[in-house]
Amino acid sequence: KAGVTQTPRYLIKTRGQQVTLSCSPISGHRSVSWYQQTPGQGLQFLFEYFSETQRNKGNFPGRFSGRQFSNSRSEMNVSTLELGDSALYLCASSQGQTSSGNTIYFGEGSWLTVV
Amino acid sequence: SQQGEEDPQALSIQEGENATMNCSYKTSINNLQWYRQNSGRGLVHLILIRSNEREKHSGRLRVTLDTSKKSSSLLITASRAADTASYFCATDFHSGGYQKVTFGIGTKLQVIP
Helix, strand or coil: CCCCEEECCEEEECCCCCEEEEEECCCCCCEEEEEEEECCCEEEEEEEEECCEEEEECCCCCCEEEEECCCCCEEEEECCCCHHHCEEEEEEEECCCHHHCCCCEECCCEEEEEC | CCCEEEECCEEEEECCCCEEEEEEECCCCCEEEEEEECCCCCEEEEEEEECCCCEEEECCEEEEEECCCCEEEEEECCCCHHHCEEEEEEEEEEECCEEEEEECCCEEEEEEC
């Protein structure tokens, strides 16, 4: 079956703009998590959605938000972009919540560059 | 600071040698997982070890877990050039009312042919 699909793969935005990234999980997976990866900070957990509800969240400002739809697809939005938001954004899905020891399957990521 | 931290941050070995990476964490965990990432790509799950397990094997991979020392190690035997990648450990822990999974900074492994 198809893996985790993220779109777009690459995008360039200007400071102050907002961006929406999309993630389609593996069929049958109900949990979707988002991570930000930068060279200096490694993988930082953003939030996790399960059955359309945010179940976990990391330590990111309110400019970072997300949602999950009834078909488990998820979007994350970053408003008022800053240069420091340039990163690889990874989406991951699992059958159950990630903290229950379920294997997490990652997408290829969306490369965001803020100029 | 990170819940899980890998050590060393970078490792360079010759093909055929064994590679050992370590992960230390701070709080009690239920599970620890190891992932691999090729440059600029998504992460790929390698192996999960539960807190009541001490050792697991998968092909050329061997993972150990020492909950008393809050540490885990990943051993790749008979390394190949294709093993060149970054390796991350992921731990789940309870914080601020949430059960979270967090990743370390990773160990960058280079296997020289």
